[in-house]
Amino acid sequence: MNSNPILNADLTTDGNIPLYFQLVGIIKRYVSAGILAPGDMLPSESELCRGLGISRSTVRQAIGALEDEGLVIRKQGRGTFVAEPKMRRRNENVYSFTSEVSAMGLTPSSTLIEFDVIQPSPDIMKMFSLHSDDIPVYRFTRIRRVDGEPVMLETSFYPQYIYPNLTRELLETHSFYSLLYEVGIVPASAVDTYEAVKLSADEAALLGCKSGSAGFFHQRQTKTENGEVFEFTQTLIRGDKTRLEVVLHKNGVSFSRMLNK
Structure with missing residues (x-):
């Protein structure tokens, strides 16, 4: 799992962009660019915390936002996966x-x-x-x-x-x-x-x-x-x-x- 590109991403604490927003944007860009394909599994919460140096609540907030948009799907006992295109819905709830x-x-x-x-x-x-x-x-x-x-x-x-x-x-x-x-x-x-x-x-x-x-x-x-x-x-x-x-x-x-x- 250490080869997952998400774990090599750089997050910054210097600006005013919340960490979970940064993680959401990174995963979206990887999906759009084909770096993450439908069916690919995301790192676990603990792996994201360790690899990116962020809290569990930050990870959960980011994954929850992606799940709300239909970009990822959580499977009980298996992990979180990039959703198939037909399962994704257009993001109509961007307020920030x-x-x-x-x-x-x-x-x-x-x-x-x-x-x-x-x-x-x-x-x-x-x-x-x-x-x-x-x-x-x-x-x-x-x-x-x-x-x-x-x-x-x-x-x-x-x-x-x-x-x-x-x-x-x-x-x-x-x-x-x-x-x-x-x-x-x-x-x-x-x-x-x-x-x-x-x-x-x-x-x-x-x-x-x-x-x-x-x-x-x-x-x-x-x-x-x-x-x-x-x-x-x-x-x-x-x-x-x-x-x-x-x-x-x-x-x-x-x-x-x-x-x-």
Whole structure:
């Protein structure tokens, strides 16, 4: 099993990409490249822990995410295997920018430009089903980069009670989703809307493109498994760096967003 290519992968603790996101991205890339073929067995939990120097909880989180997407299948008493293509399902549940970009084999990074704790407006109260404006809400704005190039200008809102001790410094050194996972908050569903827009001079300057450039205005409302809204984001996305794809098939509709270098 020591010859398994996964055990030769390099994980980094220097950036803000959670270790389990890195492991998920590595396995996805190996599957896409044919380095791991359908039916190949993944190393065991203990082998991954020893070989990569990571915790058992990190391994389980990564394997669980891959299993949720149908990329691997666990067989009781035998191990975890790369799923056959017909068993895989399109990933329609990518909510994190970090995991989305890492899964494409690209490098995500962010610059935090605003961090505030606010009293929610009536619209934000309605979004989170808050009954009083005395319940504080985090609001922070980040420039999202792909391989160092600015692609998105994202403003996020979260009720403060879901993670009471968030600080600017913590947000600059960690993926917020990784912090939420630690306290048991896991995204289960999301509603996205997209609108075509032209970027203003200030918006374009932050995104490194010309004033009036085409873009998308994206809004997302994300819920936990019990239906609680814990996230609302408003994002401006460069149109020249993004492609949206909608596929119609007999079982429904699937949607994907591709970010280009």
